[in-house]
Amino acid sequence: MMRFLGWMLLVLCTIAGPQVWAQQPVRPPATTSAVRVELELGRATFPVTEYFTISFRLSGAPLERYSAFPDLEGFKKSGKSSTTTTRIVEGRTTTELTITQRYAAYAEGEYTIKPFSMTVNGQVARSAGAKLTVGQAPTATAPPPAGSAPQGIGLMDLLFGKPKPQEYVEPKDNAFLALVPDKTSVYVGEGVHVGLYFYLTPSDQGLLDFYNFPGQLPGILRQLRQRTAWEESFNEQEIVPEPVTMGGKPFLRYRLYEAEYYPLNSEPLVFGEVALQMVKYRLAKKPAEGLDNRMEGYKTYRAAARTIAVKPLPPHPLRDQVAVGSYQLREAIDRTAFRTGQAFTYTFGAEGEGNLAALNAPVVQPRTGLEVYGPDVQQELTRQAGRVGGRKVFRYRLVARQPGVLPLDSLLQLVYFDPETGRYDTLRPELRPTVRGAVRTELPFRARTDDPYYQAVLFEASNRLQPLDAYRDVRRYATYILAGLLAIAGWGWWQAKR
Structure with missing residues (x-):
């Protein structure tokens, strides 16, 4: 009897509900709430077969x-998901975007997450960390006893019948994938x-998500490789949205891959069609409170x-030897006073945009009374903002034996082709050091005073070229002499015994 009265009371409340709601006053829509960013950690205790999660919620503004999400010791990042939630409370509409990073534990045990922070739309959100306990994998559950209600069916389902499954529709999106070169020739x-790049509108963030992008990337790179071009790929970084404007409309751009290609011959660079599979959610026709109201698709x-x-x-x-690019000369010298017989260092540097790997050292023209050693080569390459450049430095050691002005511009020259002007150009040194002192004919090197070998042997040694098999002949003659001495010693020993 009491159970019947309880069900009747529930039915009456359901019928009277709309009348109560109709009596509430209608309030005007409120303005958008202030921007708020919150960090949320998943459960501290969970089995090794489940994920630990770190999420941030953004409300009051589009993302x-x-x-980047932090790296956790003992865990491996295992994909991200995004959820957009729209709430209407007392006439006020709020929208929250939740980005969740999943972490998979390598083994069971206890782990400590150190305090960390994340920056979202310029706002810093901090977390105090946590202590996690990763337990064993759960055992298989036993089947329900006979006569009990099936799983997922409660008392209301038994009374009124199981609710019908939700119907989903696939909304139209404005996202697209684009391969964008900065030049056509x-x-x-x-x-x-x-x-x-992958483009989508801010309203599509809750509809789309990346699907196994690390697994798709190797196949994409194979499609982009060029057999007749030198490739300088940019450093891989976390894929984050960048706000851009196209056709007067706001978009979010995800930079998937970028590289600089330098053709090695006149064959055209052909990039085939590139495909990317994404997760796209279908939305419920009639959203229900407490449910995700989305169904995953591709x-x-x-x-x-x-x-x-x-x-x-x-x-x-x-033409087949020159470098191509836009370069400027950066030269330096290690001293201000120059005397004959003294070595000094001259640095010839080319700085700018271009394929520095194809930039060869300038050829040194021979000059009487001047010794040139080197060069030592150093290269610094920078990949930033869609540009590849840097500088390549060649260091020479020079020793002048005759006084006078040293015309470096006639010794070192670097010819290159500037694609911006469509002409060849030459980098020439502007420094012209003046060498003072008497004419030196001796070598610029000095023997070590504390080593008699360098004093007596090195400079007295003959500079006459020796045949390549000279040492082999010496070893053969030494073997003959040693054999002869052994024969004489054996003969003497035999005579002594007689």
Whole structure:
């Protein structure tokens, strides 16, 4: 009897509910709440078969950029997910975006997460860390006893019947994949920047998510490789959204891969169609409170093929040897006073944009009364903001034996082709050191005063060339002499015994 009265009371409340709600006053829509960022950690105790999660919730503004999730000792990052939640409370609409990073534990045990912080849209959110306990994998559950209600069916389902499954629809998105080169034609040796980007509108963030991108990336790279080009790939970094504007509309751009290609010959660079599979959620027709109201699906986006024409360099006697790029000369010298017989260091540096690996050392023209040693080569390459450049430094050691002005510009020259001007140019030194002192004919090196070998032997040794098999002949003659001495010793020993 009491159970029947309870069910009747529940039915009456359900019927009277709309009348009570109708009596509440209608409030005007409120303005968007202030921007708020919160960090949330998953359960501190869980089995090794489940994930630990770190999430941040952003409300009051669309997501622009965020810093990388922390690396946890003993755990491996295992993908991310995003959820967009829209709430309407007393006429006020709030939207929350939650980005969740999953972590898989390598083994059971206890772990300590140190305090960390993340930056979201310029705001810093901090977490005090936690102590985690990773337990054993749960055992298989026993089947329910006979006569009990099936799993997922409660008392309300038994009374009114199991609810019908939700119906989902696939909303239209404005996302696309694009392969974007910064030039449509280049010269042989000229760099062209190629980037693979995924674009979506801010409203599509809750509909799309990356699906196994580390597993798809090797196949994408094989499609982008060019047999006739030198490739300088940019450092891999965490994929974060970048706000951009295209056609007057705001988009979020994800930089998937970028590299600089330098054609080695006049064959065109051909990039085929590139495909990327994404997770796309279908939304419930009738959202229900307390449920995710989404169903996971997949969609493949394709970037159109691209062809970049390659032009040969203009005629030049050194066309097959010159570097291509925009360079400036940076030169330096290690002293201000120069005397004959003294060694000094001259640095010839080329700085700018181009394929520094193809930049050869300038050829030194021979000059009477001057000794040149080297060069020592040092290269610094910078990849930043879609540009590849840096500097390449050649260090020479010079010894002048005759006084006078040393015309470095006639000794060192670097010819290159500038694609911006379409002409050849030459880097020439501007420094002209003046060497003072008498004419020196001796070697610039001095023997060590504390080593008699360098004093007496090195400078008295003959500089006459020796045949390559001289040491082999000496070893053979020494073997003959040793054999002869052994024979004489044996004969003497035999005579002594007689």
